[in-house]
Amino acid sequence: MNFNQFISYIAQGTVYTIGVTLIALPSGLLIGTILALLYVYGGKTAARLMNFYSTIFRGVPPVVLLFILFFAVSKGINLSAFLAGSLSLGIVSSAYQMEIVRGALLAVSGDQMRAARAIGLSQMQAIRYIVLPQAVRLAIPPWSNEVAIIIKDSSLVYALGVPEILRRAQLIGASSQQYLLAYLSAAVIYFLLVFLTTRLLNLLEKKLTIPSHP
Amino acid sequence: MTQPILKIRNLCKSYGENVIFEHLDLDVNEGETIVIIGPSGTGKSTLLRCINLLSRPNDGQIWLDETEITAKGSDEDMVRQHVGMVFQNFLLFNHLTALNNIKLGLTKVKKMSDQEATAKAMRELERVGLADKADHYPGQLSGGQQQRVGIARALAMDPRVMLFDEPTSALDPELIGEVLEVMRNLAKEGMTMLVVTHEMGFAREVADRIVFMEKGYIVEEGTPDEMFNRPKFPRTREFLWKITELYGDKKEDAA
Numbered sequence: 001m002n003f004n005q006f007i008s009y010i011a012q013g014t015v016y017t018i019g020v021t022l023i024a025l026p027s028g029l030l031i032g033t034i035l036a037l038l039y040v041y042g043g044k045t046a047a048r049l050m051n052f053y054s055t056i057f058r059g060v061p062p063v064v065l066l067f068i069l070f071f072a073v074s075k076g077i078n079l080s081a082f083l084a085g086s087l088s089l090g091i092v093s094s095a096y097q098m099e100i101v102r103g104a105l106l107a108v109s110g111d112q113m114r115a116a117r118a119i120g121l122s123q124m125q126a127i128r129y130i131v132l133p134q135a136v137r138l139a140i141p142p143w144s145n146e147v148a149i150i151i152k153d154s155s156l157v158y159a160l161g162v163p164e165i166l167r168r169a170q171l172i173g174a175s176s177q178q179y180l181l182a183y184l185s186a187a188v189i190y191f192l193l194v195f196l197t198t199r200l201l202n203l204l205e206k207k208l209t210i211p212s213h214p
Numbered sequence: 215m216t217q218p219i220l221k222i223r224n225l226c227k228s229y230g231e232n233v234i235f236e237h238l239d240l241d242v243n244e245g246e247t248i249v250i251i252g253p254s255g256t257g258k259s260t261l262l263r264c265i266n267l268l269s270r271p272n273d274g275q276i277w278l279d280e281t282e283i284t285a286k287g288s289d290e291d292m293v294r295q296h297v298g299m300v301f302q303n304f305l306l307f308n309h310l311t312a313l314n315n316i317k318l319g320l321t322k323v324k325k326m327s328d329q330e331a332t333a334k335a336m337r338e339l340e341r342v343g344l345a346d347k348a349d350h351y352p353g354q355l356s357g358g359q360q361q362r363v364g365i366a367r368a369l370a371m372d373p374r375v376m377l378f379d380e381p382t383s384a385l386d387p388e389l390i391g392e393v394l395e396v397m398r399n400l401a402k403e404g405m406t407m408l409v410v411t412h413e414m415g416f417a418r419e420v421a422d423r424i425v426f427m428e429k430g431y432i433v434e435e436g437t438p439d440e441m442f443n444r445p446k447f448p449r450t451r452e453f454l455w456k457i458t459e460l461y462g463d464k465k466e467d468a469a
Contacts, residue, residue: 114268115305119319119371120295129318134309210309212353 009172010185016164017193020086020154025147027090032097039098040105041123050098057095063156065092070160085157093150100142104135137208144201148194155190165189217279218243219374219406220265225274227260234260235430238274242375245404249417251457252427258410259302261427262377265408266297278374295323298368302380304360306352312339312363313348316370324371338366342396358389362396369400376400378409414458418442426450 039050057065069088073079079087108131116126158167165186173182220242227234235257242248250258263269265276267283267290276284283293307315313335320331339345342362352360361381368376378397382390394416401407401420411417417424418438425435434441434450445451 111301111303111305112307115301115307117291118266118268118294118299118301119367120291120323121319122291125322129322130307134307137309210353211351 006172006176006178006181007185010165010168010182011189013163013165013168013186014189014193016082016157016162017151017154017190019082020089020157020162020164021147021151023083023086024089024093024154025150027087028093028097028146028150031091031094032099033101035094035098036101036105037127039102040109041127054095054098057092058099062089062092062153063159066156066159081160082157082162085160085162089150089153089157093146093153096146096149097143100139100146101135103142104139105131107138108134137205137210140201140205140208144198144205147197147201151194151197152190216244219279220408221275221277222265223275225261225264225271225276227257227264227269227271233430235427238430238432240425240432242406242408244406246422247401247405247407247409247420248423248425249421250408250410250425250427251412251414251417251453252433253453256427257430258427259379262299262379262408262410265375265377266294266299268294268299291323295319295371296374298371298373298376300361300364300368300376300378300381302383304352304357304364304384306360306363306367308352311349311351312344312355312366315352315363316367319367319371334370335366338370339363341369342366343392356389357385358392361385361393365393365396365400369405375406375408378407378411380410380412382411382413412457412460414454426453428453 035050035053038046040047042050066085066088069091070081070084073088074081074084112130112134113123113126116130117123121129154164155166158164158170161167163171169182169186173179176182218241220240222238222240225238225240226236228236238261240248250261252258260269264271267288271284274284275282278293278296281293282288306312307318310318313332316335316338317328317331320326320334321328324331326334336345336348339348342365344359344362344366347355347359347363350359352363355363365376365381381397382393385393390413394413397407397409397416398420409416409421421438423435424438424441426433426441428449434445434447436445441450442454445454
């Protein structure tokens, strides 16, 4: 096996890494945003429940939760390891993303909400047209942090047997006895993925910046 | 005698043990400008917030025209459309241009078409002298300009009453004039206004009535002439004297 084949074998795992991220990230964002809205605007009971949710999910290592969710999820419905792993990761991430969105909502809410209600907007309208658009902008920097974490944590589905980058690095490392090279290659690929993604998010952040004094 | 636009009876507001005001009565007639003065922490701002239901009073009634807005099940969003509010800190929507700040309520609350809303919003911007700033974001405007957009935003909803909560307190001294000028014109046009302010020049010149509030009570109310020249209570005289010395009466002197 030559060097190119070696690298390309590992790199083929990128599809899974990206796939896991593309499922876990949006599902975590969707759940996290809904829960954050409930947390901030849903009254005391909802806030307490959300706080509980966030405490539990952030208090246990992701890989442990991944196993629990994976076996719970795949027992209920027949899902592939890839899908079940991705969704489980999304659920773990939803707790973190909830806190990110909640922080952003709280930073905007209050005065802006009051001003919106004062012209006769309902609470739902105020959230939709006034609070969320501003919260999104505030959430991007901490969110890009979470994106980096998910890309890296996607390696955890390796434990479920999904042939992503790390899994492949380990396999080919074992068969060729080139462990160091295999893991270094995996590291470079992960790094590039995270680096490019956070760069993109930086651009998005700049693009969405609200103009102020010229 | 015509029916007052705003009728307040026995209004009480407290936060827990902390009584903000009690048994407050006030009538506001159509076209009147009422200036509310008084030391800070006497419930002036809370009173305004109760009138547009941003804060629910604990007891008492408020009627807007024929409707008791404090009644159980009254539609808060409906009430607020008819009661314009201008805030001390402007509170423009930071992510929207001046024009869109004004348009939002028109399209989303009044359900106007985009075209109608743009035309109406532009008229309101002209009214406060800022048509040329339509596409500026709040961060690109001076404090005085932001406040004028804030006034235009409230006016666009065609409110029955306008509430001003210390509209110039957060402004640099040289920017206060332009905001007061807009308010002066509004009063001339016959807008019904309730203004909490420390600008005694404005109060003296524009107010039909001045209400002096302290410690949750209306101590005294009367025309500017009565309040400044023949106050019934020594406390009123003392407060007016102090506040006039502090904030001055410059515009009066200059005029």
